[in-house]
Amino acid sequence: MPEQIGSEDSLYVEIGSDVLDAVVNPPVELTKEKKAIFRWTEDKLVVGAMDGARVMSVTQTIESDEFDIYQVDLEDEELPIGVACGKVANLLEEADSNDTIKLELCNDTNKLDLSFGEVSYSLAPKEISSINEPPQNEIDHExxxxxxxxxxxxxxxxxxxxxxxxxxxxxxxxxxxxxxxxxxxxxxxxxxxxxxxxxxxxxxxxxxxxxxxxxxxxxxxxxxxxxxxxxxxxxxxxxxxxxxxxxxxxxxxxxxxxxxxxxxxxxx
The missing domain is CATH 3.10.150.10 (DNA Polymerase III, subunit A, domain 2)
Structure with a gap:
């Protein structure tokens, strides 16, 4: 079953297609399911990806200032949404490198709406518990x-x-x-x-x-x-x-x- 999103959460952002394409690339390359959790807070987006064997991980952080528009108002400290990155990558193949991608949370449908130019697509959130995320621990190095x-x-x-x-x-x-x-x-x-x-x-x-x-x-x-x-x-x-x-x-x-x-x- 897809994850339910809080009815009071509000999310609308605009970001360059080249940035979003780079964000979904590691989950598409590393994971069999081509999925990742987009963890939204009121000042940044964090996207982690880890291969099934847990050998390699990629954690990406995009501060709100790097978006063209970033309007995120949440009930809790963060809003995790499971995203089908493979589908996003396929959609972005039809976008120009200088296109602006709009992402908007639709509370009525419990979906993340993605649009650019004449294209619009509603993404159903994926189950979070089935998606591997990188650990956030610190590691000592020589x-x-x-x-x-x-x-x-x-x-x-x-x-x-x-x-x-x-x-x-x-x-x-x-x-x-x-x-x-x-x-x-x-x-x-x-x-x-x-x-x-x-x-x-x-x-x-x-x-x-x-x-x-x-x-x-x-x-x-x-x-x-x-x-x-x-x-x-x-x-x-x-x-x-x-x-x-x-x-x-x-x-x-x-x-x-x-x-x-x-x-x-x-x-x-």
């Missing part, structure tokens, strides 16, 4: 660096041919990404620098260098360039904890946090 998006793109394209496990190696001599399978092996040496000299760097250290290895599945590394801007963004690495990336997308309108769990190592 290394914080600025990583170029091209590092993940090249790592997936080249190293995944050798093995499904991609290893980030931080050593005293430098930083490299490697993969070693039963037959092939490959390595990419990264251009590292400090924060005072970022030109052409793959990795920029924000603090003192440490030695560690972090291991990830190439199946998930391939998503990172899709959910990040082209350029440098803050990346937090650890020998055990998930990789955490914090960045902004679509002209810095969408605050984005990505977490990718490490591959488990066999004991012994």
């Amino acid at each position: 290394i914080t660096v600025w990583t170029h998006s091209g590092v993940f793109r090249r790592s997936n394209k080249i190293l995944s041919m050798a093995d499904e496990e991609i290893v980030f190696n931080f050593t005293d001599d430098g930083v490299y990404v490697s993969a070693s399978g039963d037959a092939d092996s490959a390595e990419i040496n990264l251009e590292a620098s400090d924060e005072d000299n970022q030109d052409g760097a793959d990795i920029v250290f924000d603090e003192k260098k440490k030695e560690l290895q972090a291991r990830f599945s190439s199946d998930y590394i391939e998503y990172i360039p899709k959910f990040t801007p082209n350029g440098l963004f803050k990346s937090n690495f650890d020998s055990k904890n998930p990789l955490e990336i914090n960045t902004r997308r679509v002209e810095e309108k969408i605050l984005t946090q990505i977490r990718l769990a490490q591959r488990l190592q066999p004991e012994g």
Whole structure:
């Protein structure tokens, strides 16, 4: 059964089609059901997505100032609405990149109305309990660096041919990404620098260098360039904890946090 929305809740917003398209992209890419919970408050929208295996999550926050119009008046602190992001993505394929998308809560029908140009579509809310959401806990990390998006793109394209496990190696001599399978092996040496000299760097250290290895599945590394801007963004690495990336997308309108769990190592 679809979720019931409070009869006193009021929601009307207008947002660029490029922004909304970027918001629904992670749920469409990561989840089999292509659904996500849109958590509306009176000053922001938060949308989280997590794959079924709970390996990768993406949390997106859009402040009210980033909307063209943001009129949200709620009974409670927040209004969660389960949204069929796959349907939204299909609708946005018919919108121009500069179109304004209108979203309005209709209390009479218990639906979220989406419209642009000559198109209007009423979305029935999806059951919230069936949708995975990312955890909001803080995680400690051993290394914080600025990583170029091209590092993940090249790592997936080249190293995944050798093995499904991609290893980030931080050593005293430098930083490299490697993969070693039963037959092939490959390595990419990264251009590292400090924060005072970022030109052409793959990795920029924000603090003192440490030695560690972090291991990830190439199946998930391939998503990172899709959910990040082209350029440098803050990346937090650890020998055990998930990789955490914090960045902004679509002209810095969408605050984005990505977490990718490490591959488990066999004991012994």
